[in-house]
Amino acid sequence: MSTYKVSYRYASSLLNSAIEKNALDDVSKDMGLISTTLEENNQLILALCNPIIKPNIKLTILEAIFKSRINSETMNFLRFLIEKKRENLLEDIAKIFLVLRDEKLGIVNVSVKTVVKFTNDQVDLFKINLEKLLQKKVRLNFSVEPNVIGGFIAQVGDTVYDASLKHQLELLKKQFLLGGPALN
């Protein structure tokens, strides 16, 4: 829980400095890359978290992996992290950074579950209507799930917009059971 606070602080400082230097797009791309790289390579995380490995070696490792691929701003940030001995939080920081950036730009991630894949027209229509509803730009992530049965389930942050047949059937079941024998 306390690490969340620390990561949040680093991520928001990075965001602000990136905006100041007009390098938000580059830095976001880099952080996205770092986030996916770390997610896919558990060994790298272990190495970064390992207290036995000396900071300069960690730096060499990071430089070897990322230097050619990322912006100098981001590389500076990685150096700064290692200097402050917070490299173990890199993964969290990258994730929180992306969330904060979306918040700043007014973009929300929406995960949509449907039974069949939407056609392009449907996707556009869906996006327009959702943006009108939320008053924000949306980034849609579609996934196909057969147990939705029909309709769709869209999740924006913690809020679910449930128009699925599955949910309606559940409600119906509940209504029929209302006043029945004790639940629980």
Place this chain on the structure above:
Amino acid sequence: MAEVKPDEISAILRKQLSGYENEVDIYDVGTVLQVGDGIARVYGLSKVMASELVEFPNDVFGMVLNLDEDSVGCVLFGESTLVKEGDTVKRTKRVASMPVGEEMLGRVITPLGIPVDGKGAINSVKYSPIERKALGVIQRQPVKEPLQTGIAAIDAMIPIGRGQRELIIGDRQTGKTAVAVDTIINQKYTHTEVAKKLGINPVYCIYVAVGQKSSTIAQVVAKLQEHGAMDYTAVINASASEPAPLQFIAPYSGATLGEYFRDNGKHALVIYDDLSKQAAAYRELSLLLRRPPGREAYPGDVFYLHSRLLERASKLSDELGGGSLTALPIIETQQGDVSAYIPTNVISITDGQIYLETNLFNAGVRPAINVGISVSRVGGNAQIKAMKKVAGSLKLDLAQYRELEAFAKFGSDLDKATQRTLSKGARLVELLKQGQYAPLPVEKQVVSIYIGTSGILEEIPVSEVKRFEKEIHEYIEVNYNNIYESIRKEKQLNDEIINNINKAAKEMLNVFKSHA
């Protein structure tokens, strides 16, 4: 044979389905991070309120107790084995609440208002939050009406008024629950036509069982049913097998139900049996939620836990309907230790306490009330005048008796006056003994105590006191019925009544002696 027509079925189905909306449902969710020991940590649920009900899969409900930076701590009201990591948690957007209403009377329910007595659904429309702030000063008025327990020792010396909070405290097996159950049974007279004519308002009872054996509760319910007391009583049951969170909220549910009656200008009595188990349940979940432990490992707010509960007992002002909520919390002590944490807390919160003692219980003084250290700080205003008059000398006589009791062992070496005090005291103690489930109406109590304090009993051996009392009650009922009636109506003892009682007692004494 009656046939079920198909269109009848479809009509019912249509009716059931009519309230059903085919729209997008919007709700907030979170994900279970960790679950165990009746506690779940949930990620998400970003707009959730403290003490809001949340819904887990498999119809398990939970209540939010901790709001942390990146997670939410919930207590589960159901089996924690039914909840897994990664499950979706839904907000219900209502703080923990329970259905209230007159429909609850005669029922056994869980603290969340779900019936567990197999008598079908409860169709109540009104929901009230379980946690409510107690009323302020302006809305209240001093306690002024009596709440008759039907136990002579209590009604005479430790009177309880409607809206009071009187603690019943004692070791295990001293008859704490018996006092409470007798009090419930005695409220039956308030629901009669006779009481209505005398201006006595009915008292509705709520018995909250926390952490007790289900068999004990079944017994209590059976006894209440047997005495016709279930008609005006609701039982809220959070037995020992129930998860700690349910035991923790049970007294609050009881208070909520009681407040429903109070706020509608009626009178309610809530019995919390018992608060030491509730405190233990609260300690359990506080420790699981990693709140820092304090004295006896109870969390820092265990005093507030009980004070905010008992503060909800009140007598409303006449503008608000004059309803009342009387609370009889029960505390179980260990080996008579009233200086433990929870007993001292609750003693300091309540308006008095009834001490029950093992020694007295074993000596055959039942109810085993130690009248020396039991007090009622506000109930005196609520006593009827007749009772006040006779109880004054009773208290004095018993105090003198206790002082001299140690000398009793020396027997005949004592002077006349001392012997008289001792013999009178012994008869009074005998007189105050009372069987279980045999509450005495107040007019009979007045007569009993009068014959005890006026010295009429002195000619009767101690072992015969109870029989004499019973017979004189019967004698008065048959021959001097106006005595009871005028005490009931005028609520005081005038010279005429006293003369009548003396006369009846003398006649009875003669009959009694001639048959002895």
